[in-house]
Amino acid sequence: xxxxxxxxxxxGIVSKRADAPYRSERTESWLKIKTVQKGKxxxxxxxxxxxxxxxxxxxxREGKDPVYTGKVGTGWNRTTSxxxxxxxxxxxxPKSKLSKPLKKPxxxxx
Numbered sequence: 001x002x003x004x005x006x007x008x009x010x011x012g013i014v015s016k017r018a019d020a021p022y023r024s025e026r027t028e029s030w031l032k033i034k035t036v037q038k039g040k041x042x043x044x045x046x047x048x049x050x051x052x053x054x055x056x057x058x059x060x061r062e063g064k065d066p067v068y069t070g071k072v073g074t075g076w077n078r079t080t081s082x083x084x085x086x087x088x089x090x091x092x093x094p095k096s097k098l099s100k101p102l103k104k105p106x107x108x109x110x
Contacts, residue, residue, distance in 0.1 A: 006035035032074055041069060046088055052081030053088065 012034040020029035045057035055073030059066040
């Protein structure tokens, strides 16, 4: 199925650990497996949560300008989330370097 998803150009597939009970909400039992595993995308913003980072906004260069390309918000545990936040807090710039304003997706995270 994964190879077929890649041939179709899909982003990936979602699966659940076989030993975990079904839950309709997001849990670490659900896994998103991307068909494309490589790429360099600088972090251009993030959504904070009480223990770290809920999601990262990623960008890429178009000419000399960085532009928004997408959001990632899964695939790490709370320890990693906290480590990401600590690293980001040391390099955060108050001024946007984007050529166009970032239109943030709606989020319930404060």
